[in-house]
Amino acid sequence: MSVGRIAFFLKWVNDPPCALSPSLVSPVLETSARRSGGSMVSRPHAKDSFPCAKAPPGGCRRGGWGIHGLRAAAGGVFLPAGRREWISVPDDPARRDGWKTRMDPISAALDTCRFAEIEAGQAQSSSPWAVHMPGGVWPVSLYVFTGAGCNLYMTRSGQQNTLRDKSVCLILRAQEHIVQDALRTAPNQPVDLRNPANADRFRTLAFGESPDAGVTSTFYVGMAPAKGAGAALFDALPDVLQLDFDELPAWLCRATEAIRDELTLRRPGFRSVALRQAELIVIQLIRHYIAAHTPRLPAWISLPEDSRVALALREFHRDISRPWTLDMLASAAGTSRSRLIAAAQRELGAGIFHYMTRIRMQEASRLLTDTSMAVGRIAWQVGYQSEAAFSIAFKRYSGEPPRRFREGARA
Structure with missing residues (x-):
């Protein structure tokens, strides 16, 4: 590029009498993009909208670029004052990934998995025992079972699941259900759920009378989604997601321990940490379930x-x-x-x-x-x-x- 052309361009950049023409500036931008290992692309955008992937330090000027916009040429976004934007895009696909909003269908659905309320606890149960969970309380319920086996009964559908040591269940859509011992004892004790007095606290419960007959240890978490949380993936999944492990995954043990510690010790920020851990557990369990049951899921997932x-x-x-x-x-x-x-x-x-x-x-x-x-x-x-x-x-x-x-x- 000639010295005269550079001087002419810089004069217009710093003191533009009118909007710079893309036909004038594109050769300069192409040169800058090539030096940074990329190429120039353009696309229209709404008037007065400046969707900068990397905003120039001095901001975006109407009527052209300031000198700060020129400095951003090596890796930023060029915004002429017309109806199009000029973007320096790396030619290497691996480098392009950084500036795009990229996700797969499952990530897109899981990215909206956000909870606003949580209740958690640990129950030690020995025969005879049974717990009735009414419908419409917690939209998402998580159970981690260890020890003696037990049963899950969904009252609406009649579905019955046998739960063994190291079974994990996720129950969606606030469905009414009964968790009971292997003898299928009828529920005889109400459980106080989603009581404001128990909000953000970890509870320890005990059911039954005969610990010698075997004890079922149940870690439970009740969760309510935040406003705006996407429901498409939950709607595509069955009411009950059951996963049986030979050994509980390390990530699950760490997350449940973190929830217990945060809700027990109640250190600053405990609620946010507990909610994020619960989200992590739900995301991981859904991923495991999808991997194991892909053919049964809706077409957009599978x-x-x-x-x-x-x-x-x-x-x-x-x-x-x-x-x-x-x-x-x-x-x-x-x-x-x-x-x-x-x-x-x-x-x-x-x-x-x-x-x-x-x-x-x-x-x-x-x-x-x-x-x-x-x-x-x-x-x-x-x-x-x-x-x-x-x-x-x-x-x-x-x-x-x-x-x-x-x-x-x-x-």
Whole structure:
């Protein structure tokens, strides 16, 4: 590049009389991108929206770039004052992963696994014993059984599960159930659950009369999801997830011990630590269950690797902020639009854009709840080119506009 051209460019950068033209600046940006091992791409974005992956230290200037924006050329985002953004994208796929919103279908669903309430305890039970858990109390219940075997009875469906030493159960959707000894003793003792007096505390309970007949030790946790937590994966799973281990995994032992310690000692921040540990347990158990029972799960979880729909959705999950069209998805899947539509209806049981919208709204719910990111920025992050279009879609999904949803989640 000639010295004259560089001087001309710098003059316009520092004192632009009008918006810089991409046709003028793109050669300079291409040179900078090549030096950093990448290439330039451009895409439209909403007016006055600056979705910087790496914001220049001096911020984004309307009408052109300041000198700080030029300094960010080696690895940041270039935002001319028009309708497009110029992004320095590394050519190496491994390096590109850092700036994309990337996730697989299971990660997308598990990423919204957030709990707001917790109750935990340890029960030592000896025959005869039985405990009735009424429905509608804890949306998610976890049990870790060690010692003498016992039984789980789901009153609504009639399902009966035999539990042995080192069995772990996750019960979803606040289902009524009975946990009882191997003799199937009828419940005779009510359990005081979700009592505000017991909130965020670890309880120790005892049931039965004959410890010589064998003792069942039960670690239990009751959990309620936070507002905005995604329910798609929970809805796709059965009421009861049972996993039997020869040895309890180390991660499970560490997490249950952490919950017990935090709720017992109640050190500063104990509640947050206990909730995060409970989330970790649930995520790990769901992963184990999916790996062992994939054929029984809905198509969007268990799509085969060679499925055209899976190929399209894999590309979508690599970057959900991209404004995907049916043509783009069909091209990614190596098929036609009509065949992709038909395959999605057959394999997903719904339109492909219905699935994509749900994933985008789950991510938006998480960002609204967990971050202070502006609504316009969140809209771009989940693939909407305008805040208005995003707000309409989000209200249709959640029943309330984004800002009101955020206020309610933080109340």
